[in-house]
Amino acid sequence: MIIRRPSDIPSSEITPRSVWLRRREFIAGAAALGLTGASSGSASAAPLKAALSPLSTDEKLTPLEDVTSYNNFYEFGTGKEDPAAYADRLKTRPWTISVEGLVAKPQEIGIDDLIKLAPLEERIYRMRCVEGWSMVIPWIGFPLKVLLDRVEPLGSAKFVAFESALRPDEMPGVSGFFKVLDWPYREGLRLDEAMHPLTILAVGLYGETLPNQNGAPVRLVVPWKYGFKGIKSIVRIRLVETQPETSWNQQNPSEYGFYSNVNPEVDHPRWSQATERRIGEGGLFGGGRRPTLMFNGYGDQVASLYAGMDLRANY
Amino acid sequence: MAAPAPPAGTRGARRLSTGARQWLVYLVGFMPAIYTFILGVLNELGADPVKALEHALGLWALRFLILTLMITPLAEIAGIRLIAYRRALGLLAFWYACLHLAAYLILDQQLALAAITGDIVRRPYITVGMAAFALLVPLAVTSNNLSIRRLGRRWRQLHRLIYGAAALAAAHFIMVVKSWPPEPLVYGGIVFLLLAYRLVPQKVRRDIYHRLAGQQISTVTRSPGAES
Numbered sequence: 001m002i003i004r005r006p007s008d009i010p011s012s013e014i015t016p017r018s019v020w021l022r023r024r025e026f027i028a029g030a031a032a033l034g035l036t037g038a039s040s041g042s043a044s045a046a047p048l049k050a051a052l053s054p055l056s057t058d059e060k061l062t063p064l065e066d067v068t069s070y071n072n073f074y075e076f077g078t079g080k081e082d083p084a085a086y087a088d089r090l091k092t093r094p095w096t097i098s099v100e101g102l103v104a105k106p107q108e109i110g111i112d113d114l115i116k117l118a119p120l121e122e123r124i125y126r127m128r129c130v131e132g133w134s135m136v137i138p139w140i141g142f143p144l145k146v147l148l149d150r151v152e153p154l155g156s157a158k159f160v161a162f163e164s165a166l167r168p169d170e171m172p173g174v175s176g177f178f179k180v181l182d183w184p185y186r187e188g189l190r191l192d193e194a195m196h197p198l199t200i201l202a203v204g205l206y207g208e209t210l211p212n213q214n215g216a217p218v219r220l221v222v223p224w225k226y227g228f229k230g231i232k233s234i235v236r237i238r239l240v241e242t243q244p245e246t247s248w249n250q251q252n253p254s255e256y257g258f259y260s261n262v263n264p265e266v267d268h269p270r271w272s273q274a275t276e277r278r279i280g281e282g283g284l285f286g287g288g289r290r291p292t293l294m295f296n297g298y299g300d301q302v303a304s305l306y307a308g309m310d311l312r313a314n315y
Numbered sequence: 316m317a318a319p320a321p322p323a324g325t326r327g328a329r330r331l332s333t334g335a336r337q338w339l340v341y342l343v344g345f346m347p348a349i350y351t352f353i354l355g356v357l358n359e360l361g362a363d364p365v366k367a368l369e370h371a372l373g374l375w376a377l378r379f380l381i382l383t384l385m386i387t388p389l390a391e392i393a394g395i396r397l398i399a400y401r402r403a404l405g406l407l408a409f410w411y412a413c414l415h416l417a418a419y420l421i422l423d424q425q426l427a428l429a430a431i432t433g434d435i436v437r438r439p440y441i442t443v444g445m446a447a448f449a450l451l452v453p454l455a456v457t458s459n460n461l462s463i464r465r466l467g468r469r470w471r472q473l474h475r476l477i478y479g480a481a482a483l484a485a486a487h488f489i490m491v492v493k494s495w496p497p498e499p500l501v502y503g504g505i506v507f508l509l510l511a512y513r514l515v516p517q518k519v520r521r522d523i524y525h526r527l528a529g530q531q532i533s534t535v536t537r538s539p540g541a542e543s
Contacts, residue, residue, distance in 0.1 A: 070362030078496035081361070131493070133363060180494040251494055270440055270490060272433070277363065284355040284364045288425045 045211060048120060048204040050140040055198060056124035057297075062135035064206045066280040071213045072129065073232055074180050075164070075171040082173065083213035089170040090233065092217040101161070101238035104152035111217045115203050117150070118142035122207075123200055125223035127230075128262045128296045134276045139221050140204030145195045153191065153239050160194040161244035162187045162220060163236035181247045187220065187231035188244035188258065190305075198223055198301055201234075224298040226260045257315035261306070262296035266315050333399050340400050344407040347375050348414055365422045372415035373444075377488060377502055379408035380481045384509040391520060402458050405477065409455040412448050412484075440490035447483035450476045478513065481506050 073083035095111040109117075120140050128134045148160070166184035168175050174183045193199060202221045203210060210216040215232025222229050228248050238244075248256035255269050264274045275289035282288060295302050306314075331339070351371045354360050360367040383404040389395045424431050434441045454476055456462070463470050485506040488499040512520075 066362035074494075078492075078494070078498075080363075133366075176497075178495055178497045178500065180496060248493075255493075267437075271438055272430070275430070277365065279362045283358050284360070284368065284422060289423075289427075 045208040047208055048115075048140050050120040050122040050204070050207075053121040053123045056122065056138075057126060057136060058124070059126065059136045060281075061124065061138055062278070062280045067135060067137055067205065068211045068213060070279060072131075072228065073173075073213055073215065075166075075173045075183070075185065075233075076213070077173045078180055084211075086172050087212035087216075089172075090165070090167070090212045090216065091170060092212065092233075095217050095235075097218065097234055097237060099147060099151045099237045099239075101240050102154040102157035103239050104154060105150070107151055109147075111203075114147070114201075114218060118146040120203070121200075123202075123221070123223075125198075125221060126296050127221075127223065127227050128276055128292060130226040130228055130256070130260070130268065130273075132271060132273070132276050133279050134292075134296075135279050138206055139200065139202040140207070141200040141202035141221065143197055144199045144201050144220070145197070147201065147237070148194060148239075151239075156241050157239035158191055159240050159243055160189050160191060161236075161238040161240050162189075162231045162234055163238070164231055165233045165235045181251055184235075185231060185247045186245055186250075187229055188246050189222065189229075190243075191239070192305055193222070196302065196305065198298060224261055224295040224302045226262055228256070229260050259306075259311075259314050261302075261311065261315075262292060263294060263311055263315070264292040265294070266312055337400060337403050340403040341407065344379065344403065345410075348372060348411065365418070369415060369418040369423055372411055372418055373488070376408050376411035376415050377481075377484050377506075379404050379411055380477070380484055381502070381505055381509065383408060383477065384481055384506075388509065388512055391524060406455060406458055409451045409458075412451055416448055440487055443483050443490060444487040447480045447487055450480040450483065454480070478510055482510060 069084045070080045071083040072080065073087065076083045076086040093111070096108045097111070097114060098106075098108050100106040120142060122138055122140055124136060124138045126134060127137050144160075164185035165171075166174060173180070189199070200221050201218055202215070203218050205211075205214060210219065215230070215234075218234050219232040220230050220234065243258055246256075246258055248260075249258055262273075267273050273292055276292045277289050293299070348371075351360070351368055355364045355368045358364065383401055386397050386401045386404070389397060420426060420431060424434075435445055436442070454474055457466065457470060457473060466473065485499075485503040489503050492499055
């Protein structure tokens with residue numbers, strides 16, 4: 001597979017790997033000075049070893065502080081800061097994922113076994129939120145295909161349905177008067193999308209296990225789709241024959257389609273998707289917008305999945 | 316717009332004149348804007364400072380609209396008379412709406428005119444927000460004693476536009492979010508109640524209070540600048 005490298009990014013914009021590898025020292029120093037409120041929010045963060053994947057972008061990384069403090073994880077509240085504030089309540093051990101449905105070998109896999117399923121890779125991906133902002137995140141994980149191959153999908157399996165944990169005692173956002181989504185959170189992919197080499201199960205970021213607010217202990221990352229497709233804190237993966245229900249599509253079918261591929265030409269009914277603001281760049285006065293790329297810039301790898309499809313109808 | 320300067324030192328330092336207190340409302344009222352802006356300059360507004368500033372300014376515009384609309388019910392229901400400060404609150408709402416719009420045009424869209432005009436025409440929430448702002452402009456322009464004298468009865472009719480502005484502003488907030496998070500709905504509910512209050516004729520409202528309060532509440536005298 002040919003990975004096209006963007007050539008228009010000056011090297012001065014790229015954080016040298018040596019610098020971000022030393023970030024723990026900066027964080028530790030800042031914590032010692034009382035400057036940071038435990039930014040990763042995860043006391044149990046453990047280092048994870050991973051080789052840098054050639055599927056990574058070399059764009060400038062979004063600072064760890066932003067990646068872990070600006071999150072949409074409605075189980076912990078609808079505010080961007082809510083997940084960082086409340087997600088530490090989520091107990092991520094023990095944790096099992098059930099892989100079931102139209103498969104020859106259904107399995108329940110404990111998280112610690114899951115992490116050892118395949119060599120961990122660092123995948124630096126762009127992440128484009130449906131709200132019009134983006135980040136560049138160094139995920140750690142492995143292709144979802146590894147797990148799916150293990151359970152041997154039957155010929156009748158056409159889609160993959162995912163389900164998040166639902167724990168009202170640990171998730172302040174799922175109870176209460178205003179029900180923002182029909183819990184548990186559900187997502188889905190077509191089987192060929194799920195088997196695509198870019199689709200990963202992420203178990204870490206920035207060299208460590210996933211902070212809870214980013215979807216610990218394991219989440220989906222599909223870089224050419226809007227961020228909400230990347231379901232967090234997964235407990236169930238089910239192979240099915242028909243297109244599964246997905247949470248945001250259920251909430252508002254005219255605004256959030258099943259596919260939800262990043263597409264600057266198909267606007268959200270209420271706002272434009274033509275541009276995005278890269279989080280962590282420019283501050284208050286330089287926070288200009290950049291054009292959004294078709295399939296979030298992964299068109300060379302994924303456009304063929306949708307050959308002949310009307311992407312305006314299948315948004 | 317400008318309150319007359321208080322007579323200097325006639326009543327001792329401890330009691331502020333109404334004029335001085337009106338200026339105090341402006342001073343305190345602009346604090347959130349100044350505070351948020353300083354946080355932004357210091358890069359303390361989180362991951363998306365532009366959006367955070369934009370949102371804070373818009374939210375304060377809505378809050379000041381709500382405060383402005385609360386003056387009449389407060390006087391009628393609780394006997395708390397704050398009509399002297401209503402103009403200041405209304406103008407604060409207008410200035411916050413200006414700052415909110417400026418943040419959108421300059422910091423968010425970087426004055427990209429094509430994108431902005433496209434947004435205004437095609438994005439209902441921006442159309443609605445712009446309409447709310449447009450309704451506030453004539454109100455701000457005529458928020459002075461001269462206009463009240465010149466326009467007479469028509470001033471009160473004109474200033475009923477605030478009802479439309481508040482309804483549109485609340486709708487703008489609800490339309491910009493995904494799903495139904497509580498905050499915009501709570502604000503929308505407050506605006507709804509304050510507008511519904513106006514649907515009850517004033518005479519009926521007064522009769523109800525009299526009966527409930529056992530004739531305790533005296534009738535609220537109406538000054539020309541006191542449109543409900």
